[in-house]
Amino acid sequence: MSQIVGIDLGTTNSLIGIMDSGFPILLADSEGFRLTPSIVHFPASGEPLVGRPAGRMKAISPERTVFSVKRLMGIRPGETGKDTFPFRVVDTQGKTTIVIGDRTVTPEEVSTIILRKLKADAEKSLGESIDRAVITVPAYFNDLQRQATKRAGEAAGFTVERIINEPTAAALAYGLDRLKDRSRIAVYDLGGGTFDISILELNEGVFRVLSTNGNTRLGGDDIDRDLVRLLEERITARYPEIRHELKDPLFSARLRELAHDAKLRLSEENAVQIEIPFLSGNRRFNYLFSRQELDAITRPIIRRTRSHCLRSMDDAKVVPRDLDEVILVGGVTRMPIVRQLVAEIFQRLPNTSQNPDEAVAIGATIQAGIISGEIQSVVLLDVTPLSLGVETFGGLMNVIIPRNTTIPCKAGEMFTNAVAYQRSMRIKVLQGERELAKDNWELGSFEIEFAPVPKGVARVGIQFEIDANGILHVLARDISTGQQQLLDLASAVDVSDEAVEQMIAESVDHAFEDMSERVWTETAIKSNELLPAVKSALTLVGDQLTQEDRREIETLVNAVSEALDSKDIQRLKSANAALDQGTQHLATLLIDRAMSEAERRRAG
Amino acid sequence: MIDFFAVFGLEPRPVIDAGVLGNLFASKSKTSHPDRAADGDFATLNQAFNTLRDPASRILHLLALSGEEPQMKAASAGVSAWFGKMATGLQRFDRMFQPLSQETSSLLRAIKIREAQSILADLENISEGLTSEKEGLLQTMAQIDARWPSDRAEDRYSLAQIACDLRFVEKWLAQINERRLRLASIAF
Numbered sequence: 167m168s169q170i171v172g173i174d175l176g177t178t179n180s181l182i183g184i185m186d187s188g189f190p191i192l193l194a195d196s197e198g199f200r201l202t203p204s205i206v207h208f209p210a211s212g213e214p215l216v217g218r219p220a221g222r223m224k225a226i227s228p229e230r231t232v233f234s235v236k237r238l239m240g241i242r243p244g245e246t247g248k249d250t251f252p253f254r255v256v257d258t259q260g261k262t263t264i265v266i267g268d269r270t271v272t273p274e275e276v277s278t279i280i281l282r283k284l285k286a287d288a289e290k291s292l293g294e295s296i297d298r299a300v301i302t303v304p305a306y307f308n309d310l311q312r313q314a315t316k317r318a319g320e321a322a323g324f325t326v327e328r329i330i331n332e333p334t335a336a337a338l339a340y341g342l343d344r345l346k347d348r349s350r351i352a353v354y355d356l357g358g359g360t361f362d363i364s365i366l367e368l369n370e371g372v373f374r375v376l377s378t379n380g381n382t383r384l385g386g387d388d389i390d391r392d393l394v395r396l397l398e399e400r401i402t403a404r405y406p407e408i409r410h411e412l413k414d415p416l417f418s419a420r421l422r423e424l425a426h427d428a429k430l431r432l433s434e435e436n437a438v439q440i441e442i443p444f445l446s447g448n449r450r451f452n453y454l455f456s457r458q459e460l461d462a463i464t465r466p467i468i469r470r471t472r473s474h475c476l477r478s479m480d481d482a483k484v485v486p487r488d489l490d491e492v493i494l495v496g497g498v499t500r501m502p503i504v505r506q507l508v509a510e511i512f513q514r515l516p517n518t519s520q521n522p523d524e525a526v527a528i529g530a531t532i533q534a535g536i537i538s539g540e541i542q543s544v545v546l547l548d549v550t551p552l553s554l555g556v557e558t559f560g561g562l563m564n565v566i567i568p569r570n571t572t573i574p575c576k577a578g579e580m581f582t583n584a585v586a587y588q589r590s591m592r593i594k595v596l597q598g599e600r601e602l603a604k605d606n607w608e609l610g611s612f613e614i615e616f617a618p619v620p621k622g623v624a625r626v627g628i629q630f631e632i633d634a635n636g637i638l639h640v641l642a643r644d645i646s647t648g649q650q651q652l653l654d655l656a657s658a659v660d661v662s663d664e665a666v667e668q669m670i671a672e673s674v675d676h677a678f679e680d681m682s683e684r685v686w687t688e689t690a691i692k693s694n695e696l697l698p699a700v701k702s703a704l705t706l707v708g709d710q711l712t713q714e715d716r717r718e719i720e721t722l723v724n725a726v727s728e729a730l731d732s733k734d735i736q737r738l739k740s741a742n743a744a745l746d747q748g749t750q751h752l753a754t755l756l757i758d759r760a761m762s763e764a765e766r767r768r769a770g
Numbered sequence: 771m772i773d774f775f776a777v778f779g780l781e782p783r784p785v786i787d788a789g790v791l792g793n794l795f796a797s798k799s800k801t802s803h804p805d806r807a808a809d810g811d812f813a814t815l816n817q818a819f820n821t822l823r824d825p826a827s828r829i830l831h832l833l834a835l836s837g838e839e840p841q842m843k844a845a846s847a848g849v850s851a852w853f854g855k856m857a858t859g860l861q862r863f864d865r866m867f868q869p870l871s872q873e874t875s876s877l878l879r880a881i882k883i884r885e886a887q888s889i890l891a892d893l894e895n896i897s898e899g900l901t902s903e904k905e906g907l908l909q910t911m912a913q914i915d916a917r918w919p920s921d922r923a924e925d926r927y928s929l930a931q932i933a934c935d936l937r938f939v940e941k942w943l944a945q946i947n948e949r950r951l952r953l954a955s956i957a958f
């Protein structure tokens with residue numbers, strides 16, 4: 167049998183590795199680099215370019231150069247969120263597809279093209295063919311996203327031996343030899359597109375994931391997007407007349423590159439000079455961009471990781487001091503502000519000894535070694551990140567396998583007829599943590615057949631199994647024969663067209679509401695809430711303000727009162743905004759006070 | 771029906787040391803995980819571990835093994851007494867939190883966070899009460915365990931009641947905890 171490779175299929179960069187005399191090594195691609203950019207360029211004719219050669223086309227031919235496709239894997243139309251891409255992303259028959267000229271490709275197919283390059287380059291450098299792989303996914307990927315990744319691997323010519331979670335792989339790479347028995351670690355993985363946090367425990371050579379949490383649409387891409395927006399604002403502030411030029415795809419692509427470079431340099435330097443030589447006319451744009459400004463953009467994005475970390479610790483039943491190490495993975499963790507915020511969350515300095523780009527691929531390779539039997543000293547127990555359940559009457563989610571259950575696992579559920587002589591029932595399978603079924607991911611549905619009997623007499627046992635890849639299998643057990651039969655989950659897309667139409671219809675209805683009246687009322691409500699709030703805040707912590715600050719706030723308060731009388735929406739809006747802005751310091755004082763009060767209460 | 775105690779070579783009884791169980795699970799995983807043995811039944815080992823490490827499911831399994839299928843009963847009077855207080859606290863918190871999570875003005879946020887925090891303080895008191903309730907239940911369980919194996923009908927009856935009470939207490943503790951996490955996630 168051929169060897170098994172380990173692959174990190176990243177949003178930004180992909181890597182491939184193999185075990186070599188008991189050690190994991192990473193292989194360089196045909197351009198000589200271990201990191202292969204996850205970029206595919208589709209020329210008007212001929213074969214696609216992949217990796218670095220495709221990256222060079224990003225700013226030359228943005229509409230034909232596809233990147234960050236992992237953010238679209240297993241994603242249904244309408245779920246792309248705030249993401250914008252220079253290439254065209256459309257919905258065709260309920261599927262997210264990318265349009266390049268007159269052809270279309272799916273995110274899965276793009277992943278396949280990337281995997282094919284990794285495979286071909288590895289085969290060339292090893293001089294033998296490879297057809298088995300371990301491929302990594304973000305721990306928080308759901309069943310659909312995992313299946314899409316597995317199919318992409320198979321289409322590239324691999325037998326996918328395992329889908330493994332990225333932070334778990336990174337923990338393997340950190341090394342069991344470096345950890346004493348019974349130690350617990352957290353892995354904080356912030357990459358180009360996704361964020362994962364996992365907590366693991368080592369016990370007698372068994373590496374067990376205790377909990378995992380994350381967001382599959384949070385990463386360096388979000389920083390880039392906000393940074394581009396900031397630069398666009400600065401440019402239009404200086405040259406309002408060229409506003410339209412910013413919409414040009416070529417311009418955006420170059421701006422994105424500039425922004426990205428500046429971001430990377432600011433991890434080392436305190437300020438960088440941004441020069442844009444490609445504005446029309448004789449316009450020049452030079453801008454000294456400081457790390458502080460970048461931090462201000464980055465902070466809110468990184469703060470969003472906090473709640474995931476808290477939840478993950480809570481699920482693992484650990485507090486920060488129970489952890490022996492916090493390991494950083496993913497390119498974004500090179501940013502000083504990220505390290506600082508992680509230190510705050512976990513109340514300790516994070517461990518940066520790992521190469522944040524390579525840890526995941528090395529871990530995938532180690533897992534390949536475990537599967538091939540080359541590594542005998544460790545067993546890895548992973549978990550399923552999301553609760554699995556079915557929709558009950560009343561549209562609620564009934565959990566069958568809770569999140570953070572060790573996999574592979576199984577759970578049985580008995581279904582009975584709700585009405586006499588009912589012949590069948592359709593069961594929707596869901597993944598997620600929300601109470602209402604409609605707020606969770608719908609994985610698909612299956613049909614149960616009943617014998618024609620009185621209400622509550624028919625009984626059909628269904629077995630839900632999650633395999634070591636985190637992928638679900640549903641089996642129906644025939645009570646009389648004891649035989650099990652694998653059920654196909656009908657794709658949710660076929661079912662929900664109606665719902666989508668309904669949503670569109672509703673949004674059209676709303677458009678006819680009387681906008682201006684509503685906006686005025688909402689704005690006035692806001693003012694009437696703000697004014698007394700300022701007053702009570704001033705009585706509580708006003709003594710900590712300077713005379714000047716106080717006077718400033720009073721002026722802003724008066725402006726809001728006057729605007730209320732004026733009935734001028736724009737005026738009221740900006741007065742509210744100014745008061746919001748002007749009372750931020752006051753808010754901080756209040757929060758500080760609330761925090762210390764809570765502390766005191768807890769200390770009792 | 772599979773005897774999950776036997777999966778680990780343990781005697782069926784109400785109390786099992788968590789450390790011992792964890793080590794057994796680790797060592798048995800090494801031989802039955804699919805990475806090690808293609809024919810190992812890890813999913814069953816896993817199910818056994820999850821059943822035995824949770825006191826309520828362990829008791830229910832123990833009773834089921836001896837042919838009893840305890841019906842899910844109501845919580846005991848002592849435990850039920852907490853419900854009203856808890857539900858009101860949760861409702862007050864949720865009414866506060868919903869607008870808070872959408873608040874864009876920092877000042878209004880700060881004020882609402884203060885209010886939410888004081889509601890949470892009440893909830894934390896309830897949480898402490900529930901925790902000591904739970905400790906009491908586990909103690910009673912340990913007393914029954916000390917005279918195990920027991921054929922006394924009242925012991926089996928109390929175990930069933932303990933399992934039921936634990937389920938309620940744990941569910942409520944989780945609900946309060948969820949509020950604590952929600953507030954901690956936005957207030958900093």
Ligand SMILES: Nc1ncnc2c1ncn2[C@@H]1O[C@H](COP(=O)(O)OP(=O)(O)OP(=O)(O)O)[C@@H](O)[C@H]1O
Binds near residue numbers: 178180426522
């Ligand atoms: N020195 C640096 N400073 C700031 N950001 C960096 C630095 N180096 C890399 N990054 C950012 O890290 C991200 C890429 O990280 P990485 O290669 O770990 O992601 P990935 O594995 O491809 O993505 P994911 O794990 O989300 O699928 C990009 O957003 C990149 O801009």
Ligand SMILES: [Mg+2]
Binds near residue numbers: 174176332
């Ligand atoms: Mg990564």
